[in-house]
Amino acid sequence: MSQKYATRAEDYSKWYNDLISRADLAEHSEVKGMMVIKPYGFAIWENMRDILDAKFKETGHQNAYFPLFIPKSYFSKEASHVDGFAKECAVVTHYRLKNDPDGKGVVVDPDAKLEEELIVRPTSETIIWNSYKNWIQSYRDLPILINQWANVVRWEMRTRLFLRTSEFLWQEGHTAHATKEEAIGETEQMLDVYADFAEQYMAMPVIRGHKTESERFAGADDTYCIEAMMQDGKALQAGTSHFLGQNFAKAFDVKFTDAQGKQDFVWATSWGVSTRLMGALIMTHSDDEGLVLPPALAPIQVVIVPIYRSEEELQQITEAVNRISGELKSLGIKVKYDSDDQKRPGWKFAEYEAKGVPVRMAIGPRDLANGVVEIARRDTKEKYAMNLENIGSSIKDLLDEIQQNLLVKAQTFRKENMHTVDTYEDFKTRLEKDGGFYLAHWDGTKETEAKIKQETQATIRCIPIDIASEPGVCMVTGAPSKGRVVFAKAY
Template identity: 70%
Template sequence: MAKNLTSREQDYSKWYNELVIQADLAENSGVRGCMVIKPYGYAIWERMQAELDRMFKETGHQNAYFPLFIPKSYFSKEASHVDGFAKECAVVTHYRLKNDEDGNGIVVDPEAKLEEELIVRPTSETIIWDTYRKWVQSYRDLPILVNQWANVVRWEMRTRLFLRTAEFLWQEGHTAHATKSEAIAEAEQMMNVYADFAENYMAVPVVKGLKSESERFAGALETYCIEALMQDGKALQAGTSHFLGQNFAKAFDVKFADKDGKLEHVWATSWGVSTRLMGALIMTHSDDNGLVLPPNLAPDQVVIVPIYRNEEQFEAVSGVATDLLKQLRAKNIRVKFDDRDTHKPGWKFNEYELKGVPLRIAIGPKDVEKGTVELARRDTLEKSFVSQEKVATQVEGLLDEIQNNLFKKAVDFREANTHSVDSYEEFKKVLKAKGGFILAHWDGTAETEERIKNETKATIRCLPLSENEGAGSCMVTGKPSERRVLFAKAY
């Protein structure tokens, strides 16, 4: 393996880019700003999808699919929504190509202009709410609890693999409700589902909160979010859930007859997470040796590497490995036996360390004689010898231990890098020296928020929902502040 990674301390951004490429997660494509997600990267995304999809279905949601193309006129129906996405939209204007008569290859056929341009979906509220109008007549048709797994396009100028690409994969939930309180409860529930997933599967601690008005989703009355802290002291928005009020129902005339026969507009939510979660996973846990994956999401939780010099030794080692495979798979542990004869054991050790496999088992001729195997943990790089009879039980316990250790390590890092400040000078000083999360009082105005952003590049990540110390004075203006809010520089 290549694996001479730039260290995080030397250049965090370069380390990240090199790691994504070398760990075989993704690569840049022939289309500017778009990526190819490679099989190993996609296997991790599939694990994320599977767990999230199960959680969505357990909360009563169903999957559906809506068109990739959205008529331009749909976007003009909800003013704040179109304002939020206008600069990022890819537009389809023609439907046919032809050979150039002058012999210059393929050209767009000018005769094939669409009557109405189509927008390549940046998000699906408009096409979905146009559809819901046909689905909803009575209170008996509600709630609609629908999710779709899809790709979206937002024309980004400055891109980075997984974190910000012109096309990315995601899920987007879109629900319709009879009452305001039901819709708010739905938006809050989905924020909690995301937080549960981030903490218990990704081992990434998050802060749950509300976005400030200027940071809300375009067309939302309230945006709930989860914010995570990366190892370089920058925040990453890991998921959002939006209470949309009746804005889209009114824009697309989605009404229902209530129990008294009175017509009312429905109440709406939307919520989503994307392949950006891959970036969060990489940047929270990985080290200068490569990727570090939490066992709950690792495609291979355990890899068995045989060590041998001849066919006879290989047969003996393979016998032990085959037995271990059966034992571990019986416990639903995802395990791989790497019996390739094209690479030496040392090369394989390096590969699996780079790819972040949580546990490595090495078996050589001496282990066959002694009835032992060597276990190596990816999180701590510790090695130990275990008797073959105890491997299955030991591995099960170690995987839990690694999962918990990664979460604790990330929590400890976040706590060590969360600071409370009272003055703007202190805020700027801490931000420059340490970065991280900064809790400070803000007067609630967009003007002060914009000034802080322009002068420091830090933004309000959220108004945390957790307990806070209460009122104080804005660090910038000295005006009254109801509570501390969470600031950080962010991806």
């Protein structure tokens, strides 16, 4: 009896978890709140990582690596930063184990207590700026444009694979600049890099904007973000870029001498995306049959399945597949030929559908005789015959079409679920009934923001940069509003 999987409509949360299992992306580990990313899931993350890494290097950044452990005293130097992360920190207090005298395994050696506790990094601003103090003396040492690929730990009570785990993988950029204008320019540039990646590679439309003061990164003067809409209408913060002002430079006394011999504190940014992008990718495109991957990120873009009854037919098909694969690979297309004779074609079709492979190609002796192959598109589930002549360019065009189709489909879904509201009653009624994003006026106060969150569980996702808005009055208080902001329930 086949396993019953949840559908998006009946149980979105279970559908998400089932899909991760079916596609063999990840699983919960024995360490509570932490996950094991399996090879297929990690291959998708590697594609994301490699594309982003190239983009970072194109914009002048270099990779480096900083310690996993951060002395506790470093966190005390930037008050708002430590306040923002204090409840999520894992703390190392001892450096040695010993055998239990009672013979019950091992215990922490009480004589091996650290003089100063170490924090497992929740983010690396503090330890990086402690290093920058030694690297920066003059304006000639600036800018410093560094990125780190690493893991971080933020102790979570309620976890969900990829979206919120106690340990996750990410990249964190940390840059130092001579002027405020240059640092803000860097912050905006990296937001654009993230937005371009989300839309052009993930086929996931995003709204660019600023976070409210209440939602800013701890220690930042301003936080920019990209917000994406998932298929249940909830928002997912897909990336952030922070203008840190001179806060960390002042905390760690990082000064430079300018061309006129005057000393000043350095200006800073930080920016990052994480394996949360995997959750975003899953929830933006996938369906009840499994994962749907945009070709730009798919580890396998085309899978070829032979249909045969004899070894002679298999040999004939394999010879043809070798020619087809060579043509596709010469165009940079990632191809897999699955000739495993232990599994039936129908099983393979379902397997690759669950894994989200964009194009499936089935080939039998009759197809070869007719000079065609059967093509199945994962995005639309269409099946049709494709001529073997010029198949390389035909498949390349098809992959481009699938990539674009997924973006347009996601854009259409967002447009249909983006609502403009003017009254608080209308907002509450429609939010409860329809979900989605809401463009509404807000008076700019923390009190009104908190009231809306408490009463509706919706938050201000961002103050949008790329959505035109006129002044108005707050939907709650009637006080003046500079423009509409984006409200939604969120992950």
